[in-house]
Amino acid sequence: MNFPPSPNPTAVPGRGEVDVERPSDPRGPIDDPAASHSSSNAASSARTPTATLEDDQRASSGATAFANIENSTARALPTSSPPPQVLGRRRRSLGPQSPPASAVRPTAAAVSPILPPSKRRRRDGAAMPADADTSGHPNGHLASRSNGSTAQHAGVTNGAQKSAVATNGSSSSTGEKHNQPGDAEPQPSTYFGHDREELTRILIQALSDMGYQAAAESVSRDSGFDLESPTVAAFRSAVLDGSWVEAEKLLSGAGMSDGRGGGNGLVLAATSDRNVMKFWLRQQKFLELLEQRDTSRALTVLRTELTPLYQDTGKLHFLSSLLMCRSAEDLMNKANWDGAGGQSRRQLLSQLSRCISPSVMLPEHRLAVLLEQVKQRQIDTCLYHTAASPPSLYSDHYCDKRNFPSEVAIVLADLVGEAWQVRFSNDGSKLAAGGDRENVMIWETKTFTLVNALSGHGDGVGNLAWSPDDRLIVTCSQDKIARLWDTKTGTLRKVIRTFSEPVSGCVWSADSLSFVLGTLDKTHSLCSFNVEDDGCIEWDKKHRVQDLCGSLDGKWLVAADDLTKIYVYKAATRELEYHLDVGTRPTSVSMSQDCRHLLVNKDGEAQLIDLETRQSAQKFLGHLGGAFMIRSALGGANESFVASGSENGYVFIWHKNIGVTVERLAGHLPRCNSVCWNPMDPCMLASCGDDGQVKIWTNKARMMELRSTHPKPSNGWRGSISEA
Structure with a gap:
């Protein structure tokens, strides 16, 4: 949502956005406590309490904290045998050892307060402390269902599907795993130095992501690990269903990853701000009420629920202005x-x-990441x-x-x-x-045959800029004029004579319908x-503008002056x-494809700057x-x-991440002025001097291939082949 920025309630880095691929309920928000309670009862009917608080605290006292993904909670017992359990959208029948459903049917209200602070989901009942690291995205879960029907929100395991992971039929109500005769010996806690629980949960998630639901269920059953606790699953469902009272109730009962506040199984990062999270929930509720044209209730939410939580008057004023929307x-x-029926609830989650x-909400697609x-x-x-293709996983x-492109194939x-x-x-x-001179030459790059000569410039051409669709090109000339050309026909489309100094650069808009010119004319920079x-x-x-560039996403425009400054514009x-x-x-500026880094060339140094x-x-x-x-x-x-020309005529190539010189190529005499890479061919670059x-x-x-297709020089419009 395009709102003024709000404070980030967590300082944990690296946690990206999530696309929770679970279809949300297009119905309106449920803000009535009775309705919310009824909904949560249905969603939580198969969830079961885990070990008692005292037992869990004794178990967790000796647990070792692991980095990143370290936590699981006790597993839910299977329901009665008639309704089969499901994992995602697949069903499987329960074995004959399943206990009666009456032993494992807590209400939704019982889920939050009864669950102990321990988040470990292994059936042996041992507890593991939560991890404060919140990097990544929310994952799917394997929360148990007792009605035997496929989960309402189908999808991959990024929170978009509810599924049950079966127990072994002999699990007690405390979530402990009881070995039966013939059971395998206990597995070591690590796998080649990696935490077995972390790795197993990641594998379960990956198998489910790829559609191997039965395999994911089998791994979960054999290992004794679940992906999420019932409380986390209930919170996810409440958000996606628009059950705002239930969501706030679970959020209020959540503990902190540093151990503060006890908890109901939902664990917040140590730096999370619970009030800001509540504001986000109520903001969604407010917007959905406006979408339903229930302005009076929306106004009540704004005055009594949102305003007391948040002191950013700019955001509150913006929300107030939405009350005037006509549709x-x-x-x-x-x-x-995009509304309650769109992606907004998933984005909120x-x-x-x-x-x-x-540790309690596994980041989305963790193995793939x-x-x-x-x-x-x-x-x-x-x-x-x-290599243009991604590396294989089979080998280093x-x-x-x-x-590597270090040979001259053609000289034009x-x-x-x-x-x-x-x-x-x-x-x-x-x-x-x-x-x-007055001409700009255009070649096609299969045979490097000249296809156009753009003539008529009154002085030299210092810069060029192709439109994003490559239909047009702007030439920036020393004669103080910018010219717009049709690249297919070579026709001059527009002449811009606004300036009293040379035109130094051009940046196109993403739609190829407009462009920005930079000049050394200070009054029209x-x-x-x-x-x-x-x-x-x-x-x-x-x-004054010496050079300029723009980011592909349209966020930044960067201009370098003729002194020592770089100007960064929105x-x-x-x-x-x-x-x-x-x-x-600075003599040149260029933008990286990730739209975050700026390459600045200056005397004897090229520098990559994080914008x-x-x-x-x-x-x-x-x-x-x-x-x-240069x-x-x-x-x-x-x-x-990174490639650059040089005053001594060489072409320098460095590795961008390492910073080391990869190649130093003898290019032009006396000076190499510019170098560029073919954006579609990693083994081709061009230089001029x-x-x-x-x-x-x-x-x-490739050199011999290009030379064989390049036409031999026959007149002034053909390039020559370098035999060097």
Whole structure:
């Protein structure tokens, strides 16, 4: 929801957003206590109390705390034999050893106060303290059901399905596991150094995620571990069903991961703010009442429930303004909210889950997340990473140096004079280059045949910018004019003569309908233009612009001046967020694909800056700067590399994460001005220099292939093949 920011009730890092893939009940919120109690009785009819508080405290006194995912609670006993238990959407029949249902049918009201503070779900009754780490997402659960029907909210185990994990038929009401004759010997507590309970619960979740419900049930039965306690399952159901009274009741009875406050089985992170969590619940309740056009009750909730909890007058005023919405559609548009029948309840659960210990609410798709971290780690440390496909899990990842683009395949000599800038199109199918003469050349990249020459510039072209759809290109000229071209036909679409100084850069909007120009004209330093008309919007801040770039998500626009400063703007509002002093004159700026990191090239140093923390993330040394514009770029497979030109003519390539120099290639004489990567081909980059040449770099295997398809020079419009 597009609300003013509220304080984060948990300081635990790394906890991401959740897509709780469970269809929510499109009905309105249940804020009547009687209705909520009735609903919770039905949802909790198969849940059973675990060991007594005293027994659990004795068991937990000697428990060892583990990092991250460490906790489980006692398992629920099976219900009576006629209704079968389910795991997700699959049913399985109970064995003949199932106890009578009368022994295991607590009411919903009994779930919260009776459950002991211990969260361990192993059937041997041993307790394990909760983990304060709240990173990750909420997972699904295997909460028992007694009516034999498939859970109401079907889906994967991210909270979207209710399912039962059977006991062995001999479990007592305390949740202890009693070995029968022929049972296997107790397993060790670790598996190759990893906590067995953590690993088992993660495996159960992964099997259920992949649709192997019977296998997940079997592992849970054999191991004695559940994914969630009945209380956590009840809280999840209350949020997704809109049972706000029940949800608040469970939240009020929750304990803290540091042991404060006892608890009912729901465990909050040590830094979580219970009142903020209640505010989120009541805010959803308020919005759903407005959606139902029940304005009087919504106003009561705002005055008596929301206002006492929260002191952010800006947010409260915003919520008050929603009372004036004329329709549900108007409400959804203004609040950036999709209603009770959409994803809003799942998003609310995701928000709340970040305040709950992962030891009781396993992060969503945890095994997949861990495997992705392993893959990314191998990629991050691969010195010559060129593989476009993800690494296999079967073997350790490795890329051969021979596949790295360090060989000149083609030299394009169509430009006359110096070559200042070179840019691949966004789809990698074309390459454009400009320099100190009037022409900008465009080649296609299969055979590197020249397809267009954009002529008519009164002076050199210092910068180029392809539109996101690659239909248009803006050329920024030293003659103080920006030109908009059709890249297919080479037709000049627009000429912009607003400026009294050279145009230095351009950033496109994501829809390819508008763009921002940066110039060295201090009175018109940043201006927005539309493709189809002559309208111009002046940005408020006035400073000379040496170069500029924008993030792919449209959040940031960054401009470098001709002194020592970097200006970071909110692109949507054109407001200056902050500025940084980088010490020396920046010659180029470029944005990473993750929209978070900024690459700044300056004299003798390229620097990667985290735009969120405003701190340097990595530095790259070795190349030479000077008085001229030397440009650097991010690229390669998984954007793993930084490449830059140099005053001494070399092309420098560094590993982005490690910071080490991977290649130092003899490029141009006397100066290499710009380097760029093909965004669709990790084994291809282009460079240009004062020798007027544009060089295409690849590996030895690809080199011969490109040379065989590139046409031999026949006139002034064809490039030549380098035999070097």
